[in-house]
Amino acid sequence: MSTLILSLETSSSICSVALHQNGALLGQSELRLEKSHSSHLSLLIEQLLENTGHTMHDLGAVAISDGPGSYTGLRIGAAAAKGLCYALNIPLLAISTLQALAHQVTAHTSRPENFLYCPMLDARRMEVYAALYTHEGQQVLAPTPLVLEADTLAEQMTHHQLLFFGSGAAKFQALVAEHPNAGFLTNIQPSAVAIGELAHEAYQRQEFHDVAYYEPFYLKEVYTTTPKNKA
Structure with a gap:
């Protein structure tokens, strides 16, 4: 059908x-x-x-x-x-969202099995939302908030070639651009x-969600404040 x-x-x-x-x-x-x-x-x-x-x-x-x-x-x-x-x-x-970004890249990568794929979404300052996937879409690192430092994902880059992309990747590129196992792609939206x-x-696979109770995966809690009443 x-x-x-x-x-x-x-x-x-x-x-x-x-x-x-x-x-x-x-x-x-x-x-x-x-x-x-x-x-x-x-x-x-x-x-x-x-x-x-x-x-x-x-x-x-x-x-x-x-x-x-x-x-x-x-x-x-x-x-x-x-x-x-x-x-x-x-x-x-x-x-x-992160898996879909990785899917976009793997579909247009030559010899995709040679890499792990790391979509990064900008979360302001030096923080990103990131995950790691194989070329077959298997999750290596679950979506998580990362504070970017020079040694972020250092262990993974020791053993694998990683491709970084998405709105937060440029911030990480400034820290690890010289690493031989770090590659960066631009304009992946x-x-x-x-x-x-x-x-x-x-x-x-019939992976359906309950329409009444579904909520997006924000990853981090959203904090709101109530304005103080003016005197």
């Missing part, structure tokens, strides 16, 4: 949507505008479906970038995905296309 999966990627400043049918890409659209998610996500979805000759009722599932990433962006994406899944009574899929490719596999 044909399965149409809509994928949403809102973990960064890029607002990205993609449509896959049985794993094959039908169309994609994205905006690289700061704070565009809340005002443009629904429009991007509607235009993508219209441009590919489909309607909301054709969807078989919705996939969301699970995080880590922007707290606001992840909340907006999750709300949109949950709303669609609830209204259409279809499954919700959640794909790790989160994409709904990679989310959709991994979502097709997750759909086959």
